[in-house]
Amino acid sequence: MVDIIKYLVIDVDGTMTDAGIYYDEHGNETKKFCTKDAAGLFAARQVGIKIIVLTGRQCKATERRMNELKVDFLFQNIKDKKTFLEQFMRDNMITKDEMGYIGDDLNDLSPMELAGFVGCPLDSCQEIISISDYQSNLKGGNGAVRDVIEHYLRGKGLWDIAVQNVYGIGT
Numbered sequence: 095m096v097d098i099i100k101y102l103v104i105d106v107d108g109t110m111t112d113a114g115i116y117y118d119e120h121g122n123e124t125k126k127f128c129t130k131d132a133a134g135l136f137a138a139r140q141v142g143i144k145i146i147v148l149t150g151r152q153c154k155a156t157e158r159r160m161n162e163l164k165v166d167f168l169f170q171n172i173k174d175k176k177t178f179l180e181q182f183m184r185d186n187m188i189t190k191d192e193m194g195y196i197g198d199d200l201n202d203l204s205p206m207e208l209a210g211f212v213g214c215p216l217d218s219c220q221e222i223i224s225i226s227d228y229q230s231n232l233k234g235g236n237g238a239v240r241d242v243i244e245h246y247l248r249g250k251g252l253w254d255i256a257v258q259n260v261y262g263i264g265t
Contacts, residue, residue, distance in 0.1 A: 096250045096251060096252060097191075098142070098143065099143060099192055099194040099209075099210060099211055099246075100143060100192040101144045101192060101194065102138055102144070102145055102194040102196065102243070103147075103179065103194065103197075104145065104146070104147050104148070104195075104196045104197075105147075105148060105149060105196065105198060106151070106153075106156050107125075107149065107151060107199075108197075108199055108234040109196055109198045109214075109239060110127055110128070110131060110234070110235065110239055111125045111126055111235040112234060113198070113234055114126070123151075123153050123154070124155050125153060125155045125159075128236055128239075130237040130240050131240045132240075133257075133260075134239050134240030134241070134242070134243030135163050136256075137244070137247055137252075137257055137260055138243050139164075139166075140256040140259050141255075143194075144166040144167070145166050146165070146166065146182075147167065147168045147169070148169050148172055148205075149169070149170050149171075149172065150171070150172055150201055151170065151171065152171040156168070156170060157170070175201060175202065175204070176205040179205045180208065183208065189210075190209065193208060194211040194212070194213070195208070195209035195212050196212075196213045196214065196238075196239055196243075197212075197214060197218075198214055198215050198217070198218040198219065198234050199218065199219050199222065200219060200222075203221050206222070206226075207225070211227050212225055212226045212227050213227060213242030213245070213246065214226045214228075214229050214242070215229075215230050215234035215235075215242075216229060216230055216231055216233045216234075216238065217233040217234055228245050228246070230242050
């Protein structure tokens with residue numbers, strides 16, 4: 095078996111979304127998620143990668159979408175992502191080489207240093223871009239998560255088989 099990460103941390107705002115925060119007339123927060131990202135998450139899970147969604151905000155829309163995507167772990171309202179992730183890695187005996195991270199902004203910078211693979215959307219801040227192994231050519235909320243995952247899995251020779259297993263189609 096090809097050596098791959100076992101866990102992939104994904105930020106929400108600016109990574110899975112366009113970084114906008116929208117409120118309806120009742121004050122409820124809403125978000126726009128890109129449906130194309132689902133294919134990346136499903137492919138990652140197909141090859142055994144556990145998905146961790148880690149966000150600094152609390153939002154029902156995020157909870158609903160992550161339930162639909164059947165992510166393995168959803169952690170919201172995490173203000174100190176690095177400390178949280180360090181503890182999670184200790185508790186689960188996860189090494190740096192087993193961890194991947196997709197994020198876009200300064201609050202992702204220090205926890206990204208804990209990961210063996212780092213990816214980011216096109217419109218990430220310069221500090222994130224400078225430490226990324228791969229920068230998508232797509233903006234956050236526009237399929238960047240799928241693109242990063244596809245890039246990673248193609249590099250490991252696993253994208254085609256994952257897509258075949260998830261969707262029953264060849265690529």
